[in-house]
Amino acid sequence: MARHQIRELSTLDEMEKAAELQRMVWNDESAVVYPHMLISMQRSGSPILGAWDGDKLIGFLLSYFGLESPDADRPAMANLKLVSQRMAVDPQYRDAGIGYDLKLSQRQVAIRLGIRLVTWTFDPLLSRNAHLNIRKLGAIVREYARDYYGDGSTVFGAHGFSDRFIVEWWVTNNRVEQRLSNRRTGLTLEQYLDSEVLIMNPSRPALRGYVQPSEKITMPPSQLAMIEIPDNIADIRDDDPDLAKEWQLHMREVFESAFAAGFIVTDYVRGYYDGRDRNYYVISHADAVLGRLIN
C-alpha cells in the first residue's frame, strides 16, 4: 500500500470529501459533520487533518477548542484544550498506522499552540480503539460516562447503550513522549500475567467461542490490576445481543467501581494466552501515579 500523507483540509471540496468519508464509515447521515460546518470551523482555527493517498482522502480527524476545566477561574488562554471529535479511516486502509499518524499530527498542532491536553471519547469495549488510544498513544482514562450520546438508539450507541470513556492525552507528558518514541514500550501480557497482577473480572467461556463477563468483581488489594474485555465485541453485538448487553452492564459496574476507588486506566495489553485472544485494561491507583501522568 502506498505511503499516505497527512495534511490539513482547507477547501470546501476537501470538506465534501470529509463528509463522504464519514458517510462511508458510519453509514448514517446523522453522524456526518457537514462541509459548511467544517469549513467554518477550519476558518476559525480548528485543526481538520486529513490522511491522503494521492488526492483520495482516506482518513480524517476533526478537533475543536475546549476548556480543560470549564469551572476554573483561569483565563481561557491558560485553560485551553483540544477536543478530538471525529476520527475516521477508510475501512480499506485500516491497521496501517493511519489513525496513529493522524493523532501524531494532532499532537504536533496542540504543542505548536501551547496546548497540553487533548480529550475525546470512545466505547471501552472496542479493543482496536483501546489499543490505539491507550497502548500506542499513552492516553489515560479517569472517567466513565454513562449514555454519553443518549440511550443508544443513534449510530453512536449499541443495543440501548452509548457509554464512553473520557480519554485524556497529556501530549507533552514525559511518559507519553517515551511511549511515542518507543523508549518505553510498556509491559507485555506475559509480563503482567507473570507478575500475578490481579484480574478483577476474569471472563468465562460462552457459546460459539465467545466469552462472558465474570459474575464476581474483585477489588484490587494493591495499586495495580487488570480489567478484561472481549476480543470481538462487534461480532458479539451482531450474533448475541443478550451477551453484548451483559458486557455493557458489566463494563459500567467494573469501571465505575474502579474509578470510585481511585484507579486510573494507564495501559492496555492484548495477546494470545491459554488458548484464546485476551484483552485487558491495566489500572493503577491515582495516589501512586497521577503526578507522573498529567502535565
Ligand SMILES: CC(C)(COP(=O)(O)OP(=O)(O)OC[C@H]1O[C@@H](n2cnc3c(N)ncnc32)[C@H](O)[C@@H]1OP(=O)(O)O)[C@@H](O)C(=O)NCCC(=O)NCCS
Ligand atoms: C479507530 C480508527 C480511526 C483507527 O484507525 P487505523 O488507521 O486503523 O488505526 P491504526 O492502524 O493507527 O491503529 C490500529 C491498531 O489497532 C490494532 N488492532 C486491529 N484490530 C484490533 C483488535 N481487534 N483489537 C485490538 N487492536 C486491534 C492494529 O493492529 C493497530 O495496531 P498496531 O499498529 O500496533 O498493529 C478506525 O478503526 C476507524 O475509523 N474506526 C471507526 C470509527 C471510530 O471508531 N472512530 C474513533 C472514535 S474514538
